[in-house]
Amino acid sequence: MVLLVGINAKYIHTTLAVRSLQANAGKYRKDVEIAEYTINHRREEIFQDIYRRKPEAVGFSCYLWNIEYVMGLAGDLKKVLPNLFLFFGGPEVSYHPEEVLAKYEYADLVMVGEGERTFQEFMAYFVDGDREISSIDGIVYRGISGLHRTKPRQGLDxxxxxxxxxxxxxxxxxxxxxxxxxxxxxxxxxxxxxxxxxxxxxxxxxxxxxxxxxxxxxxxxxxxxxxxxxxxxxxxxxxxxxxxxxxxxxxxxxxxxxxxxxxxxxxxxxxxxxxxxxxxxxxxxxxxxxxxxxxxxxxxxxxxxxxxxxxxxxxxxxxxxxxxxxxxxxxxxxxxxxxxxxxxxxxxxxxxxxxxxxxxxxxxxxxxxxxxxxxxxxxxxxxxxxxxSYEDVLSLKGVEEMVEVYYNSFQFAASMIYLERLFKDAYCLYEELAKEYEEKHLFERKINRRERYEVLYAFGKKHVPETDAGNWQEIITYDWYRRDFAKEKPTFVKPDSETQKREIRAFFDRECETHGYLPGYEGYVTRQLYHMVYLGEYTVDIQRLLKDGTLQKREPYYILFDYKNRNPLNYAAAERILTMDEFTGTP
The missing domain is CATH 3.80.30.20 (tm_1862 like domain)
Structure with a gap:
């Protein structure tokens, strides 16, 4: 049996290369098995699994993210399975195959370029002995007299x-x-x-x-x-x-x-x-x-x-x-x-x-x-x-991390649009935020979602004009609830007053009867709705801010966040804007 191994960066990923080689092995497909793992597996687990399969040959798909892992694993396999034939393919070995074979004495062969036809011919050589290894195009292999390169493999239709x-x-x-x-x-x-x-x-x-x-x-x-x-x-x-x-x-x-x-x-x-x-x-x-x-x-x-x-x-x-x-x-x-x-x-x-x-x-x-x-x-x-310079690269690394956390997560959209207005340009915003993380040693440990918001709120307070403090609090509170209705609230979230709580319960009482604003929630009672959706009062025109970056006040209104229905592009809760009359049920 020939085993094709793919070692992915994450479990959610799959290896197309090993599947394509197996599918295109022709009559030898039954002699080929696939094994997929991730670089997060303990190497010993993968090692033991491959050993128990008792393959006669193992082929590894080699990429930037797994090459060191693969080569260490392959070397150990040869120690316990000395007759094992080891071959390699993929971009991380294709462009310097002689160097790979010279460096790793346990490696027997490298497939250069696309491998479907090459692998099928290799199987004919390895399983049936139907051809000489030197007749297989697109390989570099270890022979008795040294390393040998065959002619290039032509691309398939x-x-x-x-x-x-x-x-x-x-x-x-x-x-x-x-x-x-x-x-x-x-x-x-x-x-x-x-x-x-x-x-x-x-x-x-x-x-x-x-x-x-x-x-x-x-x-x-x-x-x-x-x-x-x-x-x-x-x-x-x-x-x-x-x-x-x-x-x-x-x-x-x-x-x-x-x-x-x-x-x-x-x-x-x-x-x-x-x-x-x-x-x-x-x-x-x-x-x-x-x-x-x-x-x-x-x-x-x-x-x-x-x-x-x-x-x-x-x-x-x-x-x-x-x-x-x-x-x-x-x-x-x-x-x-x-x-x-x-x-x-x-x-x-x-x-x-x-x-x-x-x-x-x-x-x-x-x-x-x-x-x-x-x-x-x-x-x-x-x-x-x-x-x-390397100093420049380190600075850019900090900005990269801040963009990943505060932009690409979709969780701080309104906040970052608002904060950008306070800096010379967008880059300066993320650069200063990275400095904040550096000064507080936040890059050195894991930070949960709630703390990310607390850090951003504190950062914003340093730069937001005092007259805008209330607006900043509203905007970041909006971002917090736009993603989830979490029980543990950040410190900047204002608790509802007793009057607001009564009005919200009254709204849900009416909603349970009329179902005017929450399609799909039929059958739920007020107590359940109170913990499934969120109603928040705002005076900043959040929609205008998100649309064109303009900070504008408006008459108080409510946003109803619907967490059962989400935007498929950014996973944000569906929103319904309610005037005060709609919220209070005033005709």
Whole structure:
């Protein structure tokens, strides 16, 4: 038996590579088993599980996040199973296979590039002895006389690939990865996808048939691993249209796209999509023209801004925008500008990444020219460049953490919009917040949700004008209840007065009879509603603040937070705005 092992970063992830190798093994599929684990497993548990399976050969899928874990595990396996044949594949070994085999004496073979046909031929060699190992294209192997590299493997026709999924029972509540194309039309210097110059795409008919399986099984999320999915507009439009027409009301599809490559008919189609049906990831990376030129990335920035804004205005598609710190010609100040440019686009998710200098990439060839200092261990992240000091990188790391906590969590939306008005720009806000965490040693320990709010409230009080203190308290209280009705309230939440409590109970009494504001709560009594939904009084126009950043007062009103019905894009409770007359039941 040959065992294919995938070691994921998290349990919710799955390994597409090992499934594709097994599915495409032809008549040898019955001789192949799959085992998936995570890097959070104790290595001893994985070691024992593989040993008990008694495989004759084990193949590992190697990536940045698991390479050290994999190599340590493989070496130990060889000690207790000395006749075990160990082979490796994936981007972390494909670009320097001779070095891998020289460094790890227990490694027998590395598959270079895509592996489906290579693996099938390897199985013919290993199981039946039907061919010589030297006749298998796309490998580097250890022979009696040393290391041997065979000729490169030619890419498969994408329609020849066998669909890798047939049973979803073992994959419930996990992210499913799907591939409909290989290669990338761009040549970004930091990315390994740019090495394959051509783009191979499945026929739309095949893709549609395969997506049907996900739709029928109501898979929660399918992530397309394709680079720039809409590089072929006709193909992308047809698949998006198919997904829209066959929406099952559950499945979410994730695509990495070129935001400036969208067409007018795409937007008309997006208008018809259920909120949460699709989400887009757009790699901006930088807005500095010199940087974009150096990394060989072309994009129409003005059109990208316009298109992102159009999608945002519709409110039904989650957008994830990326920046990379440490790129050539990007210093601290130009990165701050890139940050503010992208932040102003109001992405649903704003990811700050740091340059990883990968073997095989053009960026690695230029590391001396750019004076790049990077870790020698995976993920090979930069320490400094000609333009960015390590001190700068540390500062950016703090900002990255604050963006992750206070922006990407969706839990502080109104608060961050309000606070941004008090600083020179958005970057300065997160920079000062990171300094607050540093001074209080908060980066050094775990902090629960309630404390995150307390820290932000105290931070805000330092910067909010005294005349605005009440507004700040209202705004952050709104954010607290927008996500959850927690029993343990932060100190800034004002307790309801006895009068308010009576009025709220009276409102729920009427609601139990009329069901005018809470659809789906029929059958509940006042006592239950009091602990299931929240009614809060406000004088700040929160909706105006969220819409355009304007702080404006209005006549007192109530917001009814409905936690059974949530926004599928940000998980916020559904809201109903009530005038005082509606709240009190005044005709």
């Amino acid at each position: 994408m329609d020849d690939l066998v669909y890798p999924y047939d049973d979803m029972e073992t994959l419930k509540n996990r992210i499913i990865y799907y591939e409909s194309m290989r290669g990338c039309p761009f040549s970004c210097s930091y990315c390994l996808s740019s090495i394959e110059k051509s783009v191979r795409i499945k026929s739309p008919e095949k893709t549609e048939r395969e997506l049907d399986f996900f739709l029928e099984n109501k898979v929660p999320q399918v992530k397309f691993v394709d680079r720039t999915f809409n590089c072929n507009h006709a193909y992308a439009y047809r698949i998006w249209k198919y997904i829209g027409e066959h929406d099952n009301g559950v499945t979410n599809f994730h695509f990495e796209i070129g935001g400036d490559l969208l067409h007018e008919e795409d937007f008309l189609l997006f208008d018809t999509f259920r909120p949460g049906l699709v989400q887009f990831e757009i790699g901006v990376q930088s807005t500095n023209p010199d940087t974009l030129k150096a990394i060989r990335r072309t994009a129409d920035w003005d059109l990208l801004q316009k298109n992102v804004a159009r999608i945002h205005a519709r409110g039904n598609i989650h957008q994830h925008l990326d920046l990379i710190a440490g790129l050539p010609y990007e210093d601290f100040n130009t990165f701050k500008k890139s940050f503010c440019d992208v932040y102003a686009m109001k992405p649903d998710q704003f990811q700050l990444g740091f340059l990883k200098v990968l073997d095989g990439s053009f960026m690695n060839e230029k590391r001396n020219d750019y004076e790049i200092q990077a870790s020698s261990l995976p993920p090979y992240e930069i320490f400094s460049t000609k333009w960015l």
